[in-house]
Amino acid sequence: RNHKSSKLPLPPGPRKRFIVGNLFDIPSSFPWETYMEWSRRYDSDIIHLKAAGQSMIILSSMQAAVDLLERRSAIYSDRPQLTMANELMGWDFHLGKNTSSEVRHYVADLILTAFMRYGEQWRAHRRLFQNTFQADAIKKFHSTELLSAHLLLRRILDDPENVLLHLRQMAAEIVMSAAYGIDVLPVNDPYVDLAEAATDPMTRAVVPGAFLVDLIPLLRYIPEWFPGAGFKRKAREWKTLAQKMQEVPFEETKRRIAESSAPHSFVSEALDNLDSKDGESSSQDREYWERVIKATAGTMYSAGTDTTLSALATFILAMLANPEAQKKAQMEIDSIMAGKHAGGGQGLPSFDDEANLPYVSALVREVLRWRPVAPLGFPHVLSSAEDVYRGYRIPAGSVVISNLWAIFHDEAVFPHAYEFKPERFLLDPNLAKYADAAFGFGRRICPARHLAFSTIWIAVASILATFDITKPIGDDGQVIEPTHEYSGTAINFMPLPFKCSIKPRSKEVVSLIQAL
Numbered sequence: 025r026n027h028k029s030s031k032l033p034l035p036p037g038p039r040k041r042f043i044v045g046n047l048f049d050i051p052s053s054f055p056w057e058t059y060m061e062w063s064r065r066y067d068s069d070i071i072h073l074k075a076a077g078q079s080m081i082i083l084s085s086m087q088a089a090v091d092l093l094e095r096r097s098a099i100y101s102d103r104p105q106l107t108m109a110n111e112l113m114g115w116d117f118h119l120g121k122n123t124s125s126e127v128r129h130y131v132a133d134l135i136l137t138a139f140m141r142y143g144e145q146w147r148a149h150r151r152l153f154q155n156t157f158q159a160d161a162i163k164k165f166h167s168t169e170l171l172s173a174h175l176l177l178r179r180i181l182d183d184p185e186n187v188l189l190h191l192r193q194m195a196a197e198i199v200m201s202a203a204y205g206i207d208v209l210p211v212n213d214p215y216v217d218l219a220e221a222a223t224d225p226m227t228r229a230v231v232p233g234a235f236l237v238d239l240i241p242l243l244r245y246i247p248e249w250f251p252g253a254g255f256k257r258k259a260r261e262w263k264t265l266a267q268k269m270q271e272v273p274f275e276e277t278k279r280r281i282a283e284s285s286a287p288h289s290f291v292s293e294a295l296d297n298l299d300s301k302d303g304e305s306s307s308q309d310r311e312y313w314e315r316v317i318k319a320t321a322g323t324m325y326s327a328g329t330d331t332t333l334s335a336l337a338t339f340i341l342a343m344l345a346n347p348e349a350q351k352k353a354q355m356e357i358d359s360i361m362a363g364k365h366a367g368g369g370q371g372l373p374s375f376d377d378e379a380n381l382p383y384v385s386a387l388v389r390e391v392l393r394w395r396p397v398a399p400l401g402f403p404h405v406l407s408s409a410e411d412v413y414r415g416y417r418i419p420a421g422s423v424v425i426s427n428l429w430a431i432f433h434d435e436a437v438f439p440h441a442y443e444f445k446p447e448r449f450l451l452d453p454n455l456a457k458y459a460d461a462a463f464g465f466g467r468r469i470c471p472a473r474h475l476a477f478s479t480i481w482i483a484v485a486s487i488l489a490t491f492d493i494t495k496p497i498g499d500d501g502q503v504i505e506p507t508h509e510y511s512g513t514a515i516n517f518m519p520l521p522f523k524c525s526i527k528p529r530s531k532e533v534v535s536l537i538q539a540l
């Protein structure tokens with residue numbers, strides 16, 4: 025296969041073993057730390073690995089990530105094919121130009137944007153996302169986000185033992201409201217339960233090597249009854265769940281639109297735009313676009329809930345470990361709120377205060393840098409023929425991973441990188457651009473980053489305005505130290521459950537929250 029390869033060397037990396045290459049060198053937990061260590065060992069911010077025939081390029085500096093994933097994004101925007109998740113479970117289909125319209129209609133139901141190959145279908149999803157989620161457009165969601173932040177305060181006040189649960193509720197509430205305009209229930213919500221049931225198998229199926237069929241795609245042809253083919257039955261069940269996750273809330277929103285009771289949401293806006301173009305398109309086109317809208321909305325819960333929750337949970341851990349940063353942010357909020365009170369305004373932060381709360385914004389950026397939600401971003405794939413970078417050969421089809429963990433813990437850019445220091449973003453405003461890398465790079469950058477940032481921002485500002493977060497005291501009178509342990513699989517970096525003490529800052533605050 026490599027007979028056309030140029031004579032240039034591959035980037036450095038650990039020695040490859042016969043056939044398996046580095047497959048067994050890559051740890052299944054916290055691989056970003058190992059990659060960072062290799063980058064130091066080989067003194068290179070670009071490393072080459074080979075796992076069972078697949079070339080992998082690990083980028084460990086902002087420069088390398090921007091050079092390849094942004095400046096050359098025309099050829100570095102594809103995604104890897106995972107046979108289990110993409111083909112058997114129906115999360116993605118690669119559509120060629122000549123795909124018949126029936127097939128197109130059928131498969132558009134089942135696609136998850138993040139796993140989609142770079143092409144026409146992905147572009148359709150991105151365009152829809154862009155319409156509703158660009159920086160200015162998300163202001164339409166500010167009232168929902170504010171309401172959800174106030175509900176969060178009320179829940180924390182009433183039940184301070186379960187802060188993580190309340191943060192998850194807020195994340196789910198905002199994503200479902202932004203996607204469908206649906207208000208979810210605090211417990212046993214049917215839409216959330218369905219989305220959870222469909223997302224859980226997906227997060228397991230995309231872990232590299234979790235299913236043998238990913239390494240040996242030919243296995244997809246063995247019949248379901250064949251011994252060892254349990255994965256096929258699982259895939260079929262999971263696929264049904266994925267379909268229902270898209271179908272059920274979408275139909276509910278359509279029903280509400282028909283009776284004119286649907287609030288603004290991604291689905292209502294996208295269907296509205298479709299209606300305004302109705303004269304120009306055939307009914308087949310309309311059916312196609314409805315299916316694309318349904319599939320795009322169906323992506324949002326899986327892509328948006330755990331990511332937002334991870335950042336919010338890290339925020340609480342950061343406050344436990346850094347009381348002085350918490351105090352500084354509270355002083356900033358108090359001084360702005362005092363001015364508002366004097367002017368007869370309400371006593372809680374709103375989005376209008378964002379420009380006057382630079383330390384709070386810096387704190388949110390530091391949360392996303394300190395323990396990035398996706399330490400390895402999301403894999404990009406080189407879709408062109410072999411490329412050359414800094415004198416190294418990048419083989420065609422290479423999976424390219426940006427090690428955000430290494431980028432964000434680069435001492436040259438972030439001195440004392442493992443410490444939580446929001447002021448670094450105030451001292452050097454150029455660093456804000458770096459923090460944006462938490463949402464990825466180039467054409468595949470998170471399309472909902474503005475919504476995600478504003479959700480985290482309003483939650484952080486509201487909590488700090490009203491509560492003090494401290495380490496709890498155990499029955500033995502000793503301070504309980506959080507372990508700062510995270511689950512660390514390939515795509516999911518989430519604090520493991522921990523305890524904290526969260527108390528209202530004053531009696532006035534209690535009345536304020538109760539009056540919301």
Ligand code: HEM
Pocket residue numbers: 137138139140150199323324325327328329331332335397398401402403404462463464465466467468469470471472473475476477
């Ligand atoms: C703290 C919250 C979030 C973080 C840190 C985050 C981070 C990311 C990252 C790193 C990527 C991969 C970018 C790349 O390939 O270079 C991504 C992609 C994506 N995110 Fe987010 N995200 C967050 C919240 C959300 C939310 C709330 C939604 C939806 C409502 C969302 C939807 C998506 C989608 C659809 C993609 C795939 C884009 C594509 O492949 O074209 N994300 N996100």
